[in-house]
Amino acid sequence: MSRAPFHRVAVLGIGLIGSSLARVMRTRGLAEEIIGFDGAEAVRERSVALGLCDRLTDSPADAVAGADLVMLCLPVGANATVAEAMAPRLAPGCIVSDVGSVKLSVIRDVGPCLPEGVHFVPGHPIAGTEHSGPDAGFADLFENRYVILTPPPGSDGEAVARVKSLWEDCGAMVESMDAAHHDKVLAVTSHLPHLIAYTIVGTAFDLEASERQEVIRYSAGGFRDFTRIAGSDPVMWRDVFLNNREAVLEMLQRFSEDLTALQRAIRWGEGDTLEDLFRRTREIRRGVIEMRQAGTFDAREPDNPAPEDEPSQ
């Protein structure tokens, strides 16, 4: 394109997502200038070495000055502090968006900090890998992946449209939904699976050392899938669970009830109960496969990772 859709983009948090966004914006000419902020000096140094941004700073306010787009790519628990710090320097007409896995909390934490005339468009790219940090990102992370936008009622239509087309320029498919609904759906599709994976890997970790070694050795039986998911960034996931508490606890409660019913069926040898469930779950699997055949399949999807890079989030 002759002119980049954004003049100056501030990327706050240069982790897996932030660095991937910087890379794809650079590769596809989506921003004339990219300013990066990260609180960790080591991350800033790596970002400079990798040439991810035109300039790196340790000050959110400094990063957002003169930006027409600010992308919050931090663990959701860090949004409030950073939003407060950057707010005074946000230019009128600037768009503030984010990539967090929880949307209600971002609206709660960031929304109130934003001055009049700044547009807030919360978003969530459903993309990632188990790896973290500026080295883990890659330009096509968002290719054929869904991005969910959750603009609050009364959001500026043009601002939403610009964020939507940015993600489309990154190769993503963009949907919109209510933030509360997003948080409930993601509690099932992402948050609960991660919590369970962390738990079972932790349960195995607590076995005596000799057994632990064999669990690792024979992990191909299904356990290995869980270890990949449980390799994801600890701080990011801690914040997800703390900030999507109600939805996660609600789904966790349902899961525990269902698991208890199966436990009982196993204890009392109720084979039909087990077989019935095991047949029902195939319907969901069919739906997932049909959806992929419908064209949303992507070589970096969690169930088809490249050996050296195994997506999980």
Place this chain on the structure above:
Amino acid sequence: MSRAPFHRVAVLGIGLIGSSLARVMRTRGLAEEIIGFDGAEAVRERSVALGLCDRLTDSPADAVAGADLVMLCLPVGANATVAEAMAPRLAPGCIVSDVGSVKLSVIRDVGPCLPEGVHFVPGHPIAGTEHSGPDAGFADLFENRYVILTPPPGSDGEAVARVKSLWEDCGAMVESMDAAHHDKVLAVTSHLPHLIAYTIVGTAFDLEASERQEVIRYSAGGFRDFTRIAGSDPVMWRDVFLNNREAVLEMLQRFSEDLTALQRAIRWGEGDTLEDLFRRTREIRRGVIEMRQAGTFDAREPDNPAPEDEPSQ
């Protein structure tokens, strides 16, 4: 090789594993003759169409007559009946082995049926996909995969050695361990992961239809890995849980306690508890990755499936 290591091999149960075994024995000349048994007429017809065996029969006794190796490739719950039926026709010196995911129950169900002079070598290839039936098998399913043999005390050394080298000829790495220990390790690495995956997919299935559709659409967040595992054969897994009850219930109890602790940490906002666990689990992940770098990596492993064929068991 000039002469096949086995003269006549009877494969009882032509599913994913049985048909894969028939294919690799055929491809690599490991048996002069392969006789197949399956209780389902449709499976026998497919097996004939696929040319998997030299002869198909609906009678276990007929299948094993004159065989020097009998491979039980049935859901573990079917072993007792089939073993009883085939026992009278087992030739002296014949080796009976199996591929079941539970070993104590096979020893309990099959051992007593076998006449004097017949050698019993229970085994378990840790290999598979979510797919079932004679069409799902492929000749390199066992390539670089572990096979665990659990010969009871006093087993015939030569018989064990012949089964070991058969699996090595199939490309597998063979280990031996006590049956009870096998069942405990597999309860963690395979049985509990499958039970949990079936449960969470079932929990999602019980959501209202509209939410269910979105769970499928946004399954890339981690849920999709679980749907793959939960796509495995219902009867096989029903039998696994019914026949490894004690070990599965024991691990399930530990898992539930750990999950309850996390639930409490989320409810009370104890971020450190969450982060500590999420960091600890990375050690196990490192072990898994190191093991794979040590050379046991296989392109068909559960965490690196080909898009059209996604291993899970």
